[in-house]
Amino acid sequence: MRIAIAGGTDFIGQALSSWWQSQGHEIVIITRSPKTSQGQQNIHQLSWDQALINPDRLGKLEAIVNLAGAPINQRWTDKAKKQIMESRLQTVHKTAELIHRLESALLNL
DSSP states (O other): OEEEEETTTTTHHHHHHHHHHHHHHHHEESSSSOOOOOSOOOEEEEHHHHHHGGGGGGGSSSEEEESSSOOOOSSSOOHHHHHHHHHHHHHHHHHHEEEEEEEEHHHTO
8 A cells, every 4th residue: 555644754653664564564754844755665755845846756645644743742832732723723624634635646647
């Protein structure tokens, strides 16, 4: 399977990526700051902009997992809770937009 993970560079995303890779799956990590994958076959990184501008770069996906957003390992002040919630909502909207663009690209084939 080819799986995209939004926010796949943090703790849970890295664990999922490694496990799925060990099971033979190909992983595309969508992140704010992509890095070249050194020594990690079948794991690729794209920025949100790259994925949204040219969704074809994601290839044919079987699944998308959204883990992106502000970290929760911080003091849960009112300001932090607002930032966590807003960041999660933003990435859900971006993920929905990406899915819409992927569907549109498939319809135009």
